[in-house]
Ligand code: ZN
């Protein structure tokens with residue numbers, strides 16, 4: 001039986017995710033925005049929490065850890081570079097290392113920029129990527145601790161995953177991201193189609209994720225900083241992608 005994913009809303013606009021391995025019963029929470037919402041998801045699915053896979057140290061991704069660990073005695077896996085800023089960590093991981101969840105194996109990708117030690121978890125056989133606050137649908141995280149080139153490099157790393165990889169991110173920001181992206185690429189057909197789709201999803205009370213890497217490459221302006229028409233649209237024709245990316249990110253900060 002394939003891995004199962006249960007997605008649920010947390011806090012005001014965070015996503016909670018449970019990843020379940022039916023072969024062994026192992027179940028991971030990807031981040032722990034709030035214990036109560038994770039508990040409710042465990043109740044609903046009947047799964048037993050064995051692990052928490054932390055993407056970065058921000059409170060809206062870690063506040064639920066203490067309570068969940070106390071109750072479930074689960075293992076907490078976190079980025080090595082941020083371990084000192086996250087409580088109750090059992091295992092620290094970095095680039096290229098593997099994390100075992102029952103019979104499932106995640107490869108750790110370091111994706112710094114939003115925070116300096118942010119990591120993503122990539123389950124290659126399952127075609128699943130959990131990217132925290134690095135990549136959002138039609139957006140990306142604010143560059144808070146890292147540099148613009150660092151964030152561009154992280155996004156480029158995620159962009160190189162197979163097109164049919166299903167991406168789960170940390171927040172439901174899609175509609176606002178689309179409004180911004182259309183100011184730069186008003187004629188991008190993939191973006192316009194995504195706008196229609198996301199509006200319908202939200203109107204129906206549905207989340208706008210997961211999304212595939214292939215779909216994001218076509219519609220997410222932050223992954224398109226090396227597309228000549230995008231560089232030209234922000235007045236930076238011929239400039240390196242990290243420079244174009246920085247301009248797009250700064251415009252989004254001001255929007
Ligand atoms: Zn964050």
Ligand code: FE
Pocket residue numbers: 058060061133170171
């Ligand atoms: Fe966040």
